[in-house]
């Protein structure tokens with residue numbers, strides 16, 4: 001019980017659930033993580049001990065206000081944002097991104113073009129295509145290198161035009177698991193086109209590594225989904241203050257509201273906000289408990305902010321080991337093709353999220369069904385990753401996606417590999 005992973009696993013009741021005596025392998029992590037008990041308790045406590053709307057003068061309302069303020073501060077700490085006013089919370093990343101796209105459309109100049117990529121989740125493509133259609137902007141597409149599963153800076157340079165007003169980029173792929181060159185790309189865009197706005201989808205990156213919005217090459221926005229890192233179903237967007245202040249919301253009255261209220265329309269999900277803080281507090285516990293060696297690296301930060309960054313660096317190192325184990329184990333199985341970085345020397349270029357195809361009698365969809373029947377929870381990748389899968393020529397075939405978090409173990413990976421081997425042979 002003394003080793004960190006056993007202590008970590010003890011926080012997650014879901015990890016002990018069995019089905020007819022069979023343990024579960026929650027390898028569906030890229031689609032959502034499990035939740036520590038303290039997160040659920042904090043949410044339940046909010047609901048059970050007097051829930052109210054915010055900004056009233058009585059005890060339960062004061063508590064709601066405190067919860068709302070701390071949830072913004074918690075994500076500001078996680079992102080190393082300058083102020084909690086730069087953090088917008090809402091139902092999920094997709095809805096928030098659609099909302100931001102409405103408001104950004106109002107301030108972009110008429111004419112010109114935008115750039116979107118073949119690697120992004122649709123949440124970082126469709127809102128911008130709609131914005132472009134409404135503004136009469138041309139949509140350009142950026143592909144990635146099919147050998148490295150990352151972008152080439154030369155291709156980015158070629159895709160930018162003097163009229164590029166806006167670029168949407170992923171910092172990590174939810175399918176290939178690539179940690180992309182998003183920072184270098186953003187830097188290049190800002191050097192060439194200082195006025196262009198860069199919107200980073202950091203949803204898959206945030207659960208696996210420290211993210212510092214001061215160090216994103218000048219990006220204007222970053223995003224995350226708290227249910228992918230041990231919290232409730234909430235999304236968050238960080239935006240540069242100067243840019244957020246230029247955006248107006250739906251009507252005159254809202255447009256004058258202070259940040260971030262201007263973008264958080266109506267009553268919010270305060271019970272989920274209680275969980276947002278608790279998820280960050282859980283991660284900060286990891287930083288305090290297991291990552292003292294990361295103290296110096298984050299000496300410029302204090303309190304929860306520092307603990308969070310220490311924790312994420314610790315998680316990143318542990319998960320790199322898991323990635324190596326998973327990727328080498330998969331590569332050793334005959335007929336398995338990893339759709340992403342598979343060189344064990346380059347695990348720093350990927351998340352522990354692996355999509356693969358298999359030369360076997362089963363289709364990818366049937367293979368996923370067979371794995372699910374063996375209590376391996378994972379997803380079939382096809383329709384919801386249409387752009388990327390089409391770009392890779394894998395749309396018809398589809399693929400199997402498995403993904404890990406810091407609570408997973410090599411024993412679980414070995415069990416998965418054994419089950420997979422049995423199914424494909």
Ligand SMILES: Cc1ncc(COP(=O)(O)O)c(C=O)c1O
Pocket residue numbers: 030031091092093094095121123124172173174201203204224225234235
């Ligand atoms: C890379 C990426 N971006 C965006 C999203 C959408 O997030 P949400 O469910 O919070 O809208 C997802 C969800 O899986 C994702 O993986």
